[in-house]
Amino acid sequence: MTCSRKSCPLPGTVMPELKGGQRVAEYGTTRIPYTLKRSERRTLSIEVKSDGSVLAVAPLGAPEHEVRWKVEKRGAWILKQQRELAKLPPPLPERQYVSGESWRYLGRQHRLRVVIGPQEGVRVxxxxxxxxxxxxxxxxxxxDAWLRNRTESILMERMQACLERAGHYGIHHSGEFQLRQMKTxxxxxxxxxxxxxxxxxVQAPKDCIDYVILHELCHLKEFSHSAAYYQLLGRVLPDWKRRRERLNRLVELPQ
Structure with missing residues (x-):
């Protein structure tokens, strides 16, 4: 492979390293630290992890100068991913389930208050x-049991409204669904x-819940995230980007 960028080092050049064996690529005037790992694979993969760090997994025999050149070539994409990650809420502290903790329910923050009594239950x-x-x-x-029950009830309610909207675009479904904890x-x-x-x-506002439901319903007609899929989603829910941004801003997926 011939490098077209002036910053691409010649074969045999020693790659600059940071602590922990990290390499450094350059995109314009921006330095992009990344970790290089080797694997028995045929192609190079570049991943921006949830903490904003960059991981390049390369074939065993791939020259380091080619890996760096490819990281630099993806520089714009890497920086965009890091900017998007920076907008997300900070990681949630581990829940203690004690009075005074802040809990989000349907988009609003609530304080947890635990009281002892003979009849167990939850009220907002x-x-x-x-x-x-x-x-x-x-x-x-x-x-947890109450929140799960509320999630199911609210999703059933919103599913009916979303099915009515989606039906105008030829999308039909029974409305059945499962609840499943997913990390991503x-x-x-x-x-x-x-x-x-x-x-x-259940932490999200109802308009954001509608976005998630309609996002999945659109996959019934367009399974992949293709241009045709996003065109369909745009017709079904014209402000889906605003709703997605609000969801990502307000609520974090539990790890």
Whole structure:
């Protein structure tokens, strides 16, 4: 391969390294640190991880100067991904299920208040999630069960509204779905039309929940994320980008 960029080093050039064996590529005046790993594969893969770091996985025999050149060639894409990641909410602290914690429900922040009582349950009242339990060690079980039930009920409600909207564009479905905890997705749709949604969607506003449902319903006609798919989504939900940005800004997928 012949490098067209002046910054591409000649074969045999020693690659600059940072701590931990990282390499550095340059895109214009921007330095892009990346980690190089070797694998028994035929092609190079470049990934921007959730913390913004860059990982290049290269074939065993790929020259380092070619790897660096390809990282630089993807510089614009890498920087765009890092900017998008920087807009996301900070990682959530591990839940303790104690009074005073902040919990998001349908897009709004609520304070958790745990009280001891004979009748267990959860109520939403004046900016609080009021959780009544027989003993504090049951708080997580009671609250998680309530949130999952609320997610299912709200999704069933929004599914009917979304099916009505999608039906105008020739998209039809039974409305059946499953709840499934997913680390990187809010929803999924198989080629056979099976729908699944993340129970953490209960944190999102209803207009964002509608976006997730319609996003998956559009896959019934256009399975891949092709240009035709986004054209269809744009017709079904013209402001889908705004809703997606709001979802990503307000709610973080639990790890």
């Amino acid at each position: 009242t004046r900016g609080e999630l009021l959780v009544a339990v027989r003993s504090t060690d049951r708080t997580q079980k009671v609250l 997705k809010w929803g999924s749709c198989t080629k056979t039309g099976k729908l699944a949604f993340n129970p953490s969607l």
